[in-house]
Amino acid sequence: MIIHSAIALSVALFASTSAAQDPAQFVNPLIGAKNGGHVFSGATLPWGSVKAGADSASSDDMGGYVSDGSPIYGLSSMHDDGTGGGPSLGNFPLLPLTSTECAGDDLTKCAVDRTQRALDHGDPTASPGYFGIPLNNGVNAEVTVTQHTALYRFTYQAGTTQQHLLLEPTGDLGQSFQGIGHVTISANTATNATRITGSGTFIPSFGLNNYQIYFCADTSAPFVQGTYYNNLQYTTLNQTTFDTSITASPAVVLMSFSPGTTNTLAVRMGISWTSTAKACAYAEAEVPDLSAFDTLQTAARAKWNQVLGAIEIDATGVSNDSQVLFWSSLYRTYISPTNITGDNPLWNSTEPYYDSFYCLWDTFRVIHPLYAITAPTAQAEMIRALIDVYRNTGWLPDCRMSLDKGFTQGGSNADCVLADSFVKGITAGIDWQTGFEAMLKDAHEEGDWQVQGRGGIESRATYGYVPVGDYADDPPSGASHDRTASRLLEYAYNDFAIALVAQGLNSTLNATHFFNTSKDWFNLWNFNASNTGYSGFIQPRNADGSWYLGPADTGGVFRPDHCSPAYPGDCFLGGGGEFYEASSWEYSWFVPHDMASLVQAMGGADVFSTRLDTFFSARFHDMGDEPGFLPTYLYNYVGQPAKTVDRVDTVLAQYYNTSLNGLPGNDDSGAMGAYAVWSQLGFFPVGGQDTYLLSRPYFPNITIRNDATGAVATIIASGLSDQNKYIQSATLDGQPYTKNWLSHQFFSQGGTLTLVMGSSSGSTWGTSEEDLPMSLSTKGFGCDNCTSPTGDAWAYDQ
Numbered sequence: 001m002i003i004h005s006a007i008a009l010s011v012a013l014f015a016s017t018s019a020a021q022d023p024a025q026f027v028n029p030l031i032g033a034k035n036g037g038h039v040f041s042g043a044t045l046p047w048g049s050v051k052a053g054a055d056s057a058s059s060d061d062m063g064g065y066v067s068d069g070s071p072i073y074g075l076s077s078m079h080d081d082g083t084g085g086g087p088s089l090g091n092f093p094l095l096p097l098t099s100t101e102c103a104g105d106d107l108t109k110c111a112v113d114r115t116q117r118a119l120d121h122g123d124p125t126a127s128p129g130y131f132g133i134p135l136n137n138g139v140n141a142e143v144t145v146t147q148h149t150a151l152y153r154f155t156y157q158a159g160t161t162q163q164h165l166l167l168e169p170t171g172d173l174g175q176s177f178q179g180i181g182h183v184t185i186s187a188n189t190a191t192n193a194t195r196i197t198g199s200g201t202f203i204p205s206f207g208l209n210n211y212q213i214y215f216c217a218d219t220s221a222p223f224v225q226g227t228y229y230n231n232l233q234y235t236t237l238n239q240t241t242f243d244t245s246i247t248a249s250p251a252v253v254l255m256s257f258s259p260g261t262t263n264t265l266a267v268r269m270g271i272s273w274t275s276t277a278k279a280c281a282y283a284e285a286e287v288p289d290l291s292a293f294d295t296l297q298t299a300a301r302a303k304w305n306q307v308l309g310a311i312e313i314d315a316t317g318v319s320n321d322s323q324v325l326f327w328s329s330l331y332r333t334y335i336s337p338t339n340i341t342g343d344n345p346l347w348n349s350t351e352p353y354y355d356s357f358y359c360l361w362d363t364f365r366v367i368h369p370l371y372a373i374t375a376p377t378a379q380a381e382m383i384r385a386l387i388d389v390y391r392n393t394g395w396l397p398d399c400r401m402s403l404d405k406g407f408t409q410g411g412s413n414a415d416c417v418l419a420d421s422f423v424k425g426i427t428a429g430i431d432w433q434t435g436f437e438a439m440l441k442d443a444h445e446e447g448d449w450q451v452q453g454r455g456g457i458e459s460r461a462t463y464g465y466v467p468v469g470d471y472a473d474d475p476p477s478g479a480s481h482d483r484t485a486s487r488l489l490e491y492a493y494n495d496f497a498i499a500l501v502a503q504g505l506n507s508t509l510n511a512t513h514f515f516n517t518s519k520d521w522f523n524l525w526n527f528n529a530s531n532t533g534y535s536g537f538i539q540p541r542n543a544d545g546s547w548y549l550g551p552a553d554t555g556g557v558f559r560p561d562h563c564s565p566a567y568p569g570d571c572f573l574g575g576g577g578e579f580y581e582a583s584s585w586e587y588s589w590f591v592p593h594d595m596a597s598l599v600q601a602m603g604g605a606d607v608f609s610t611r612l613d614t615f616f617s618a619r620f621h622d623m624g625d626e627p628g629f630l631p632t633y634l635y636n637y638v639g640q641p642a643k644t645v646d647r648v649d650t651v652l653a654q655y656y657n658t659s660l661n662g663l664p665g666n667d668d669s670g671a672m673g674a675y676a677v678w679s680q681l682g683f684f685p686v687g688g689q690d691t692y693l694l695s696r697p698y699f700p701n702i703t704i705r706n707d708a709t710g711a712v713a714t715i716i717a718s719g720l721s722d723q724n725k726y727i728q729s730a731t732l733d734g735q736p737y738t739k740n741w742l743s744h745q746f747f748s749q750g751g752t753l754t755l756v757m758g759s760s761s762g763s764t765w766g767t768s769e770e771d772l773p774m775s776l777s778t779k780g781f782g783c784d785n786c787t788s789p790t791g792d793a794w795a796y797d798q
């Protein structure tokens with residue numbers, strides 16, 4: 001039922017349901033909580049600093065809770081969404097305990113070790129701003145949030161005489177405590193409160209160095225007994241303030257509370273990246289009343305509805321499943337990055353600060369382009385934050401989390417994030433001149449390209465590509481000098497992004513230079529490489545110009561399918577491969593700025609189209625990783641938009657559904673889900689440029705409100721049904737519209753795109769040469785001087 005009905009239009013059971021007032025009703029945050037989706041399924045606000053949820057004793061715990069039957073060893077207040085690196089954050093777990101786990105009410109008998117204390121549990125309940133889970137010790141654990149504060153509500157069984165609670169100031173998901181911590185515990189019977197403050201130093205999950213983070217926890221009652229456990233010793237707590245530094249893990253605070261008139265114990269947990277004082281100030285300001293759980297939960301949901309509500313869909317004839325897939329995926333696109341403006345300890349600045357850009361390699365393709373149409377105000381703040389990272393660290397990041405520099409996966413893809421917003425006219429408060437300067441630095445200067453900028457700049461300039469084993473390393477970097485083929489493709493596209501910004505800033509010579517260098521992807525194009533009947537592949541190349549045959553595990557021959565689902569291999573960071581997280585088959589499609597040349601290089605439109613078919617049918621395509629997104633839309637570049645419709649249909653049906661394993665890969669800060677969002681809307685962004693490739697909507701009427709300009713873009717799919725899924729003709733504001741792509745003006749200025757849908761895949765709509773998306777070699781992107789890499793002489797074309 002799930003796969004097909006997830007996208008079917010004909011199941012009209014809930015025809016009258018309108019999402020307009022409460023799209024949150026269709027959000028299931030648990031989709032992707034198993035099968036490697038690594039989603040964060042707990043409670044947070046849009047771009048919220050605090051992300052609170054349960055933590056599973058599972059090796060798949062990157063997002064905290066995993067729906068794999070593993071027991072729960074705590075509920076913690078900080079997480080990231082969908083990461084593929086190590087488990088991220090998970091700081092300061094709390095766990096409600098009972099006399100069973102504490103061998104009576106003796107706190108020195110409680111299980112403290114995380115494997116011993118972990119509790120079995122029932123199914124969690126999650127919705128935007130709320131997470132609840134029944135623990136098998138009889139305690140129902142729930143949490144809701146504000147921007148910097150989590151409010152936990154633990155409901156113990158009636159008749160419990162002492163409610164026990166564990167708090168681990170040295171705890172995080174990765175057990176990465178660095179031996180520097182602090183805790184202060186004060187119980188105050190006069191105010192009926194216990195306050196625990198503290199801090200710890202931990203290491204980031206996919207980056208350098210370490211980070212320090214602070215908490216301020218208040219309980220709704222004073223403890224009746226308490227003990228502090230560290231270094232195998234118990235220290236009894238009393239009403240006197242207890243204050244100690246922590247040098248060894250684990251440190252655990254155990255407390256018991258008298259149930260009073262209710263069976264609930266509330267814990268308010270403020271978090272700050274700056275100080276415990278700030279954590280307390282956030283908590284007091286955001287959650288003045290510890291008993292106001294329901295009110296906060298309602299407020300959190302309202303915030304979600306406001307952000308989700310930038311898009312409205314008419315759900316007439318649309319199944320509940322289809323709506324759940326759409327809104328749940330859209331919801332996850334707003335979890336990261338986190339807005340910690342005002343809480344950045346690294347530098348003083350009046351600019352906004354966002355953390356958890358995790359990673360731009362994933363999000364430049366689909367997340368930031370989505371914000372450009374649904375949340376340009378937030379996107380402008382993120383651009384300002386990225387530029388401020390450049391001002392203060394000297395570089396734009398490619399990945400950034402927990403206040404630290406994250407690892408670079410391929411190119412300098414912040415260039416694409418900036419260019420995407422620049423060409424879409426997002427300006428609010430952005431110093432584009434400084435942004436441009438930062439992009440130029442990426443292109444010209446080599447630093448520690450393990451975490452910023454690019455590697456192989458000098459050899460690329462010398463050879464026209466990055467040669468295999470490029471050891472030129474000045475200054476020295478901790479990066480592994482592999483991924484030379486995929487990095488060159490990304491550098492070429494990054495250069496194109498720089499050229500677009502240069503062009504817009506009237507920096508003509510820079511524009512000419514970077515449009516020109518964006519052509520050097522072609523230097524790794526080997527016409528002679530062939531596979532499955534197709535010739536011409538991106539192949540790594542040695543410094544002497546010879547083609548590199550591949551790693552030992554391909555048996556000394558070049559295998560374009562290596563690292564595809566059909567022929568898996570190690571192509572992850574540090575794996576030593578020349579392509580990163582995908583095959584040559586897949587990377588050989590990545591020339592988003594000059595697809596017209598790529599079509600020629602592959603042998604023309606017909607070959608290009610059947611080659612795409614083979615790419616999908618032979619399992620060279622990997623939908624579980626971001627480079628797999630764009631190829632599904634590439635039929636548009638050869639005037640075959642109906643084949644894009646079929647391909648996207650197949651991909652959505654095969655890889656996305658509303659069950660908890662319904663994601664094909666790591667969510668990567670919402671990127672994996674964003675593919676479903678775009679595809680259900682009926683178009684897909686080419687991140688870094690002003691192009692949206694049209695497929696077809698899954699909803700009869702969609703409106704998208706631009707919060708910066710107030711403009712409303714309406715897309716009407718007239719006659720849409722399961723069968724009538726192909727565009728027959730279109731009008732934009734009443735004028736015939738035949739292009740198979742859109743430009744951003746539609747979203748920034750508003751308008752109505754009316755698509756006449758029909759069952760024929762043979763319509764001529766969008767098939768002519770003038771309907772194709774822009775390419776540099778066909779005078780697209782306003783570059784009249786640009787040519788193909790061969791100067792437009794495609795002598796080898798048959």
Ligand SMILES: *[C@@H]1O[C@H](CO)[C@@H](O)[C@H](O)[C@H]1NC(C)=O
Nearest residue numbers: 235236237238239240241242
């Ligand atoms: C409270 O505990 C502290 C530290 O363990 C101890 O120094 C102090 O004497 C205790 N006070 C009372 C009233 O028991």
Ligand SMILES: *[C@@H]1O[C@H](CO)[C@@H](O)[C@H](O)[C@H]1NC(C)=O
Nearest residue numbers: 189190191192221259260261
């Ligand atoms: C503290 O809590 C107890 C039990 O819930 C209650 O009886 C008492 O009135 C409270 N005192 C204050 C100062 O709030």
Ligand SMILES: *[C@@H]1O[C@H](CO)[C@@H](O)[C@H](O)[C@H]1NC(C)=O
Nearest residue numbers: 014025026027028320321324
């Ligand atoms: C639609 O799906 C959501 C999430 O799974 C569920 O909570 C809701 O009850 C469903 N609505 C209907 C009308 O079936």
Ligand SMILES: *[C@@H]1O[C@H](CO)[C@@H](O)[C@H](O)[C@H]1NC(C)=O
Nearest residue numbers: 274344345346347348349392
């Ligand atoms: C920020 O400014 C405050 C007040 O001048 C100062 O105490 C603090 O050290 C500064 N922080 C940084 C990271 O420069």
Ligand SMILES: *[C@@H]1O[C@H](CO)[C@@H](O)[C@H](O)[C@H]1NC(C)=O
Nearest residue numbers: 047339340341342377378381
């Ligand atoms: C980010 O946080 C700052 C400081 O709290 C706030 O002023 C700003 O509106 C927030 N941005 C968004 C998009 O919510």
Ligand SMILES: *[C@@H]1O[C@H](CO)[C@@H](O)[C@H](O)[C@H]1NC(C)=O
Nearest residue numbers: 432433502503504505506507
């Ligand atoms: C670039 O030049 C055009 C045409 O002269 C002008 O309208 C525009 O304002 C200039 N842009 C910048 C950023 O200087």
Ligand SMILES: *[C@@H]1O[C@H](CO)[C@@H](O)[C@H](O)[C@H]1NC(C)=O
Nearest residue numbers: 436437440507508509510513
């Ligand atoms: C490129 O732009 C930078 C920054 O505006 C400028 O300093 C430089 O001269 C430009 N280079 C060329 C070749 O125009």
Ligand SMILES: *[C@@H]1O[C@H](CO)[C@@H](O)[C@H](O)[C@H]1NC(C)=O
Nearest residue numbers: 503508511512782783784785
């Ligand atoms: C195109 O060529 C003309 C003439 O050579 C030159 O003036 C102009 O700056 C070039 N434009 C670009 C974008 O390269």
Ligand SMILES: *[C@@H]1O[C@H](CO)[C@@H](O)[C@H](O)[C@H]1NC(C)=O
Nearest residue numbers: 461464512513514516517520
């Ligand atoms: C374009 O790049 C090639 C190779 O790097 C170089 O030889 C050529 O001079 C460049 N052309 C221009 C106009 O910059």
Ligand SMILES: *[C@@H]1O[C@H](CO)[C@@H](O)[C@H](O)[C@H]1NC(C)=O
Nearest residue numbers: 525526527528529545546547
């Ligand atoms: C392809 O192979 C032919 C025949 O061996 C050779 O002449 C030609 O130079 C090769 N082309 C490339 C681009 O390697």
Ligand SMILES: *[C@@H]1O[C@H](CO)[C@@H](O)[C@H](O)[C@H]1NC(C)=O
Nearest residue numbers: 002003655657661662663664
């Ligand atoms: C849901 O999607 C996942 C991920 O693509 C897939 O593994 C699973 O088989 C699908 N489940 C159902 C019930 O269709």
Ligand SMILES: *[C@@H]1O[C@H](CO)[C@@H](O)[C@H](O)[C@H]1NC(C)=O
Nearest residue numbers: 312314700701702703714716
């Ligand atoms: C499409 O939706 C918009 C906004 O809800 C509404 O104003 C418009 O009337 C709808 N159009 C059609 C044809 O349903």
